[in-house]
Amino acid sequence: MAAVKETIDQVKELDLDKYKYGFTTDIETVKAPKGLNEDIVKFISAKKDEPEWMLEWRMDAYERWLTMKEPEWAKVEYEKPDFQDLYYYAAPKSSEAPKSLDEVDPELLATYEKLGIPLKEQEVLAGVEGAKVAMDVVFDSVSVVTTFKEELAKAGVIFCSISEAIKEHPELVQKYLGSVVPKSDNFYATLNSAVFSDGSFVYIPPGVRCPMELSTYFRINEENTGQFERTLIIADKGSYVSYLEGCTAPMRDENQLHAAVVELVALDDAEIKYSTVQNWYPGDKDGKGGVFNFVTKRGDCRGANSKISWTQVETGSAITWKYPSCILRGDNSQGEFYSIAISNGLQQVDSGTKMVHLGKNTSSRIISKGISAGKSSNTYRGLVSAHKKASGARNFTQCDSLLIGDQCSAHTVPYIEAKNSTATFEHEATTSKISDDQMFYAQARGLNEEEAVALIVNGFAREVIQQLPMEFMAETQKLIGISLEGSVG
Amino acid sequence: MLEIKNLHVEVEGQPILNGIDLVIPDGEVHAIMGPNGSGKSTLSYVIAGKEEYDITEGDILYNGESILEMDPAERVAAGLFLAFQYPIEIPGVATMTFLRTAINAVRKEREQDELSIPDMMKLIQGKAKDLGVKPEMLKRGLNVGFSGGEKKRMEILQMALLDPGMCILDETDSGLDIDALRIVSEGVNALRSENRSMLVITHYQRLLNYIVPDKVHVMTDGKIVRTGGKELALELEDAGYAEYDEELA
Numbered sequence: 135m136a137a138v139k140e141t142i143d144q145v146k147e148l149d150l151d152k153y154k155y156g157f158t159t160d161i162e163t164v165k166a167p168k169g170l171n172e173d174i175v176k177f178i179s180a181k182k183d184e185p186e187w188m189l190e191w192r193m194d195a196y197e198r199w200l201t202m203k204e205p206e207w208a209k210v211e212y213e214k215p216d217f218q219d220l221y222y223y224a225a226p227k228s229s230e231a232p233k234s235l236d237e238v239d240p241e242l243l244a245t246y247e248k249l250g251i252p253l254k255e256q257e258v259l260a261g262v263e264g265a266k267v268a269m270d271v272v273f274d275s276v277s278v279v280t281t282f283k284e285e286l287a288k289a290g291v292i293f294c295s296i297s298e299a300i301k302e303h304p305e306l307v308q309k310y311l312g313s314v315v316p317k318s319d320n321f322y323a324t325l326n327s328a329v330f331s332d333g334s335f336v337y338i339p340p341g342v343r344c345p346m347e348l349s350t351y352f353r354i355n356e357e358n359t360g361q362f363e364r365t366l367i368i369a370d371k372g373s374y375v376s377y378l379e380g381c382t383a384p385m386r387d388e389n390q391l392h393a394a395v396v397e398l399v400a401l402d403d404a405e406i407k408y409s410t411v412q413n414w415y416p417g418d419k420d421g422k423g424g425v426f427n428f429v430t431k432r433g434d435c436r437g438a439n440s441k442i443s444w445t446q447v448e449t450g451s452a453i454t455w456k457y458p459s460c461i462l463r464g465d466n467s468q469g470e471f472y473s474i475a476i477s478n479g480l481q482q483v484d485s486g487t488k489m490v491h492l493g494k495n496t497s498s499r500i501i502s503k504g505i506s507a508g509k510s511s512n513t514y515r516g517l518v519s520a521h522k523k524a525s526g527a528r529n530f531t532q533c534d535s536l537l538i539g540d541q542c543s544a545h546t547v548p549y550i551e552a553k554n555s556t557a558t559f560e561h562e563a564t565t566s567k568i569s570d571d572q573m574f575y576a577q578a579r580g581l582n583e584e585e586a587v588a589l590i591v592n593g594f595a596r597e598v599i600q601q602l603p604m605e606f607m608a609e610t611q612k613l614i615g616i617s618l619e620g621s622v623g
Numbered sequence: 624m625l626e627i628k629n630l631h632v633e634v635e636g637q638p639i640l641n642g643i644d645l646v647i648p649d650g651e652v653h654a655i656m657g658p659n660g661s662g663k664s665t666l667s668y669v670i671a672g673k674e675e676y677d678i679t680e681g682d683i684l685y686n687g688e689s690i691l692e693m694d695p696a697e698r699v700a701a702g703l704f705l706a707f708q709y710p711i712e713i714p715g716v717a718t719m720t721f722l723r724t725a726i727n728a729v730r731k732e733r734e735q736d737e738l739s740i741p742d743m744m745k746l747i748q749g750k751a752k753d754l755g756v757k758p759e760m761l762k763r764g765l766n767v768g769f770s771g772g773e774k775k776r777m778e779i780l781q782m783a784l785l786d787p788g789m790c791i792l793d794e795t796d797s798g799l800d801i802d803a804l805r806i807v808s809e810g811v812n813a814l815r816s817e818n819r820s821m822l823v824i825t826h827y828q829r830l831l832n833y834i835v836p837d838k839v840h841v842m843t844d845g846k847i848v849r850t851g852g853k854e855l856a857l858e859l860e861d862a863g864y865a866e867y868d869e870e871l872a
């Protein structure tokens with residue numbers, strides 16, 4: 135525990151504006167030349183020593199991407215990235231092939247210590263005793279280390295970088311990659327399919343309850359570098375896994391592009407719980423810099439009685455475009471989406487979910503808590519649909535927006551399509567302002583304005599916070615407070 | 624010691640308090656009685672630092688220093704506490720969490736160490752028991768779905784936990800049945816001490832049978848029109864406020 139305490143203290147001392155993860159790491163990198171063309175796709179594939187089938191897959195995606203246009207339906211405004219002015223591959227030189235923690239560059243380990251992410255296996259996170267979290271750590275374009283691999287292997291769980299899985303477990307990757315988010319799904323997903331550099335791979339064998347939380351920590355360090363990670367999680371029949379993703383980036387004046395794809399597959403009676411705490415750099419108070427977070431996340435409840443649950447806490451990024459969704463294919467399958475989306479300053483969030491009911495007696499639940507402050511814009515966009523064969527489909531949607539101040543905006547855009555008359559969809563939505571009476575009451579009990587806002591917002595978002603793995607609840611509550619600093623007064 | 628000097632207060636240009644003078648020395652309990660709308664709650668909010676009121680004249684001093692420039696949290700740290708007439712609900716925030724946050728916020732401002740979680744639990748659970756606050760209430764959202772009596776008890780619990788030097792109780796008796804009134808009054812009386820003073824605001828004399836004041840002030844129309852000993856409360860009970868209020872007369 136001492137080391138964790140120490141790293142937390144170090145982070146506190148950093149005093150980097152409000153965004154405490156804004157430092158950069160000085161480390162030698164190997165980069166592909168700027169821009170995107172066939173050679174770059176080949177370069178990435180070659181760097182990773184990929185089999186021929188993988189390169190073909192990438193090339194096919196690249197061809198399709200050339201014919202596609204950036205989507206414009208989201209309620210976000212930004213200057214479109216110049217895709218030829220980006221680096222598509224950057225890797226710390228020293229860690230081209232790290233095998234264990236001992237081989238990881240000390241500079242990198244120091245970075246993660248500063249971030250409060252302990253990589254030493256004996257350490258635990260967030261002060262919860264006895265909690266073990268296995269981590270895969272992605273720095274710019276590559277996975278630098280995966281912890282607790284051996285212990286997981288004993289349970290038959292595969293947890294490694296996607297690059298490694300392509301080589302070591304090609305049959306699983308070939309069977310499932312692109313089976314949930316097809317190569318040509320949308321502009322960013324297709325771009326990702328062509329140039330994805332790394333990410334995490336998880337396979338839980340039949341009947342296994344994964345013995346610990348799995349986690350990936352993404353960090354963008356390099357300038358002008360896109361991060362295109364790819365995550366694939368397969369829960370075989372009757373298995374269970376809980377997975378958490380965290381992200382930060384340095385403060386840079388330029389916008390950084392993050393276009394990830396996450397695919398989840400749950401077979402019969404399997405359950406996947408996927409949580410995200412997204413704290414990419416949001417840009418400064420004038421809207422300069424910040425991460426463009428254009429992410430495609432989708433889960434396929436492929437088997438009967440399967441369940442996929444998304445929980446997201448979105449606090450960072452200049453622009454968030456993200457709709458973690460569930461395809462409820464198996465009969466009696468269940469999808470859940472719990473979301474807290476906070477926007478402050480000039481941040482723009484357009485996020486929500488899709489619940490696509492295909493199987494019989496499928497059910498879904500959506501709890502969305504949007505909090506807007508400053509001059510930000512916060513949109514919930516959701517689709518709930520029931521196919522002709524989805525008899526007995528049920529959905530419950532609760533969409534609450536909280537406004538802080540009077541220069542921000544909140545929007546709710548729910549789409550509903552029921553092609554089966556036995557489907558029952560319920561939708562509730564509220565928009566409220568943080569009340570002066572609540573603020574004064576909390577202040578009259580000794581809380582300052584910022585503490586009062588953080589407390590009231592945490593109360594507002596409680597239903598979602600409760601869905602997070604225990605280890606991350608306290609951290610998240612603090613993060614909510616930090617994200618809203620400067621939103622009042 | 625609380626000193627209110629020639630206090631004039633307006634809301635949106637509308638005068639509500641019209642020159643209040645009041646001194647409450649350490650260790651004394653004063654009562655303010657008056658008809659509805661006379662400005663009693665306004666006075667309590669102004670002392671606690673609510674923003675929407677404009678102080679057009681006068682001053683409020685606590686222990687010799689003006690508090691008008693202090694924000695509400697600083698006033699709490701200095702020792703002022705207001706038990707609200709209408710306590711506010713904060714959904715989703717467990718009462719226990721709220722109490723812990725408040726205690727540590729005040730301790731921080733007073734430059735005291737944070738309490739450890741076990742010490743904190745012991746403190747809160749002990750005081751809650753004295754006031755008949757049931758443990759399951761501490762798990763519920765703050766004031767959410769509490770009965771009138773439960774809300775008032777929660778106010779007194781917070782008062783006991785934040786260790787104030789000056790307590791203002793705004794109609795703490797309203798909405799309480801006789802048993803609750805007794806428990807709450809006992810809780811308040813237990814806090815009476817040489818270096819703690821109180822301002823008890825009430826519409827009815829009944830409360831003052833339990834919390835016996837050193838002085839009683841009568842307020843109508845934003846002014847204190849009469850001051851006397853505890854017997855003044857009984858007199859008012861019989862005669863009402865009519866003689867002090869032109870409109871009621």
Ligand SMILES: Nc1ncnc2c1ncn2[C@@H]1O[C@H](COP(=O)(O)OP(=O)(O)O)[C@@H](O)[C@H]1O
Nearest residue numbers: 634639657658659660661662663664665666675
């Ligand atoms: N925020 C406010 N805005 C407008 N009028 C107010 C406000 N607060 C109090 N008042 C008015 O001031 C007068 C005194 O109210 P209050 O202080 O609540 O009296 P009391 O507590 O003695 O019943 C009332 O006429 C009330 O309507």
Ligand SMILES: [Mg+2]
Nearest residue numbers: 663664708794
């Ligand atoms: Mg009143």
